[in-house]
Amino acid sequence: MSCCKVRFAPSPTGYMHIGNARVAIINYLFCKKNNGKFLFRIDDTDSQRSKKEYEDAILYDLKWLGIKYDETFRQSERLERYKEVLQKLNEQNLVYKCFETEDELEFKRKRAILKGKPPIYDREALKLTASQINEFEKSGIPSYWRFKLPDETIQWNDMVLGDTSYNLSNISDPVIAKSDGTFLYSFCSVIDDLDSNVTHILRGQDHVTNTSAQIAMIEAISGRRCQIKFGHFSLLINKDGSQFSKRLGSLNLGNLRNDGLDPMSIWNLLATLGTSKDTCTFLDLDELANYFDITSFGSNSPKFDVEQLFNLNKKIIREISYDCLKKRIPLKMSERQYSVIKENIDNYNDLIGWDNILSNGYNPNINCVNFDVITCFKHHLSKIDCDALSKDQAIELLSKVSNEMNIRGKSLHMPIQTVILGLQKAPRLVDTLTIIPRKEILRRLDTVLSRR
Numbered sequence: 001m002s003c004c005k006v007r008f009a010p011s012p013t014g015y016m017h018i019g020n021a022r023v024a025i026i027n028y029l030f031c032k033k034n035n036g037k038f039l040f041r042i043d044d045t046d047s048q049r050s051k052k053e054y055e056d057a058i059l060y061d062l063k064w065l066g067i068k069y070d071e072t073f074r075q076s077e078r079l080e081r082y083k084e085v086l087q088k089l090n091e092q093n094l095v096y097k098c099f100e101t102e103d104e105l106e107f108k109r110k111r112a113i114l115k116g117k118p119p120i121y122d123r124e125a126l127k128l129t130a131s132q133i134n135e136f137e138k139s140g141i142p143s144y145w146r147f148k149l150p151d152e153t154i155q156w157n158d159m160v161l162g163d164t165s166y167n168l169s170n171i172s173d174p175v176i177a178k179s180d181g182t183f184l185y186s187f188c189s190v191i192d193d194l195d196s197n198v199t200h201i202l203r204g205q206d207h208v209t210n211t212s213a214q215i216a217m218i219e220a221i222s223g224r225r226c227q228i229k230f231g232h233f234s235l236l237i238n239k240d241g242s243q244f245s246k247r248l249g250s251l252n253l254g255n256l257r258n259d260g261l262d263p264m265s266i267w268n269l270l271a272t273l274g275t276s277k278d279t280c281t282f283l284d285l286d287e288l289a290n291y292f293d294i295t296s297f298g299s300n301s302p303k304f305d306v307e308q309l310f311n312l313n314k315k316i317i318r319e320i321s322y323d324c325l326k327k328r329i330p331l332k333m334s335e336r337q338y339s340v341i342k343e344n345i346d347n348y349n350d351l352i353g354w355d356n357i358l359s360n361g362y363n364p365n366i367n368c369v370n371f372d373v374i375t376c377f378k379h380h381l382s383k384i385d386c387d388a389l390s391k392d393q394a395i396e397l398l399s400k401v402s403n404e405m406n407i408r409g410k411s412l413h414m415p416i417q418t419v420i421l422g423l424q425k426a427p428r429l430v431d432t433l434t435i436i437p438r439k440e441i442l443r444r445l446d447t448v449l450s451r452r
Helices: 018-033 052-065 075-091 102-114 130-138 185-195 205-222 253-258 263-272 285-291 306-319 322-328 335-344 348-360 371-381 391-405 409-421 438-449
Strands: 005-008 037-042 071-074 095-098 144-147 153-158 162-167 175-177 200-204 229-233
Touching (some): 005 018, 005 200, 018 200, 018 285, 037 052, 052 253, 071 075, 075 095, 075 175, 075 205, 144 205, 162 205, 175 185, 185 205, 200 205, 205 229, 263 306, 322 335, 335 348, 371 391, 371 409, 371 438, 391 409
Parallel strands (some): 005 037, 037 071, 200 229
Antiparallel strands (some): 095 144, 144 175
16 A cells, blocks of 8 residues: 555543544554554644643543654644635535524424424525625624535445445535634544545544545545545444443543553554454554554444453553563562562552562551461571572471461461561462562561561
């Protein structure tokens, strides 16, 4: 494929959620696989809802995901360009002014439904004479603009859906500018895509109808057949089959990051969810991009299960090398320590917790301590002369405590583990005893026994 150019164009009207991330990831992998360029565009024409805090959060999320873009701009910087195109289309009689209020439009919509007709705009504004329009404007009645759709069927070869067509008579002429002068997304997006030389637009199936109208606008503005290729992938649904809520707060990337997820878990799941490919645990974006295939997406809506994401994250974190982890998190633990606790790490919060436990200790709950076992354990440990226990020394030490106290299994291990680590779930105690310095173990034992 010749050099392609894709775009990711979020509106800064909320935090970036898993649905946004999926669009960004699919576009980025397609771009990377085809040695293309990635445009990051901020669709902020809705000045009332757009907020800098959301824009900053989106930028941070993209950086966290590892998405790098070749070009970026804001739609709010291009208002004069949108006005210029609107004027040109007006001169060509491809747009028209309308004067209905929101209440009037709603009344028309309900009346059409009652008559068993589709709630499509009736184009009454096209019947207005120049003098009527002049009177409305003199009276101060606000106007808005619609694009006049051609009476035809739009066809395109969709990269996911295959041959696709849509009859424009089934939809209303799209509003492209509000009465307050605000331009709408569909109009601005078409102009930006053309001016930016975007070659491919990959987005959800809920945009299929928009695409038909936008292709008509693309051809009207450019004066030639649409050259942009489209791909519409199916939308996510919940694991119970219900509609997936993109506004579900717990699934915004900030919260997932705070939950200790590695971004590659999100990449691996969203790159394959809804495709014929198996979900893998790639740690490198280049490898994942080579594996990615836009044509492997099916038409059925895939089920998104957040538990699947966390389970995948567990696998990925356990596959990451110690050296790579240290680049992600400033670990104090040694590679030897990490090798012992590795299988107890599900996310980065677990890793940070273990790092603190191994280096700084913790504040034990003495109400759960069996002081007789701890006293006996300390007695035998203090007789060993070493900096750190070997595995054989740890086995022999536990054997002595077991025989002296006549206890086995959890009765032996849990009291010691609770004091040393403050955890109910941990690696085998024999292994744990070898990754904490002997003096530090004794210090923790003394700390607990002094509170008796």
